Amino acid sequence: MPALSVVYITCNAARCFDESLKSVTGLTDDIVVIDSGSTDDTLAIAARHGARIVVRDWRGFGPQKQFAVEHANHDWVLILDADEILLSPAVISIRNALTAATLPAGFTLRRHNFFHGKRIRFGDWGKDEVLRLVDRRRGRFSNDAVHERWLTDGSVCRLSAAIGHHSFESYKAMLAKLDLYSDLNARGLMARGRTISRYDPPLHALAAFLKGYVFRLGFLDGSDGVGIALATALGSFMKYAKALELRQAAAPIDPAKPNR
Numbered sequence: 001m002p003a004l005s006v007v008y009i010t011c012n013a014a015r016c017f018d019e020s021l022k023s024v025t026g027l028t029d030d031i032v033v034i035d036s037g038s039t040d041d042t043l044a045i046a047a048r049h050g051a052r053i054v055v056r057d058w059r060g061f062g063p064q065k066q067f068a069v070e071h072a073n074h075d076w077v078l079i080l081d082a083d084e085i086l087l088s089p090a091v092i093s094i095r096n097a098l099t100a101a102t103l104p105a106g107f108t109l110r111r112h113n114f115f116h117g118k119r120i121r122f123g124d125w126g127k128d129e130v131l132r133l134v135d136r137r138r139g140r141f142s143n144d145a146v147h148e149r150w151l152t153d154g155s156v157c158r159l160s161a162a163i164g165h166h167s168f169e170s171y172k173a174m175l176a177k178l179d180l181y182s183d184l185n186a187r188g189l190m191a192r193g194r195t196i197s198r199y200d201p202p203l204h205a206l207a208a209f210l211k212g213y214v215f216r217l218g219f220l221d222g223s224d225g226v227g228i229a230l231a232t233a234l235g236s237f238m239k240y241a242k243a244l245e246l247r248q249a250a251a252p253i254d255p256a257k258p259n260r
Helices: 014-023 042-048 061-070 089-098 171-191 200-215 218-250
Strands: 004-010 030-035 052-055 076-079 084-086 106-115 129-135 156-165
Touching: 004 014, 004 042, 004 061, 014 042, 014 084, 030 042, 030 061, 042 052, 061 076, 084 089, 089 106, 089 156, 129 156, 171 218, 200 218
Parallel strands: 004 030, 004 076, 030 052, 106 156
Antiparallel strands: 076 129, 084 156, 106 129
16 A cells, blocks of 8 residues: 555634544554644644644645645645544545555545534535545646646546535534635636626526525425525625626726716
8 A cells, every 4th residue: 555645724723623633543644734824723733643734825725735735745645624534434445445556546535514413415515526535646736716626637536435524513604614715716707707797696696506405405404405505505696796896896987987
């Protein structure tokens, strides 16, 4: 089995970090934490687990994760978020996968999303698969500030291993991250020169709600299914609405046009 590094990017991520680090015990001799200014117990928790800590100003999710991968000691890297916990069979599954004579460029893992202490089984959070176990020699992260992707032209296989994802402890936390992500996504639309009409915010919001709540059966998750679908729709609305605001703010003022 090739040696494996585990990398994280963090900022005030103490809530689940200890459990996440415990879940990779015995899997690696190299844990890397790239921190962008934590003021809570994040760094103390990382130090207790023997992690190598590098403090670096925030550059966006893609660049920050690529920096973390480059600082790993080993070429095979498991990329985790501080609110993700390897579920117990995952360590064995990863070890077995890496003992194969011929290895692909990476492996995807299933991700089980939890909210209010229970697993969300339907909607946009229901079926989630993420490419997190990679050979860094055969790929790299995109430069996207948000919704970053691991880019590789090599083959990717699926593991039966699963990650438990405890992203939000409350609706308040969910809405705070929604606000941040909608800012980043709006700037991304502007940077790509995307044409946006005044109809885009409501139409995208409606499509997002119907996809998550109706077509992906989010209603089967009860009130949390409703909340997640509404939050996703709001995030889609704000992404396009904020992009419209940015475009209007950047537009030159026409002195012949009345101000209303």
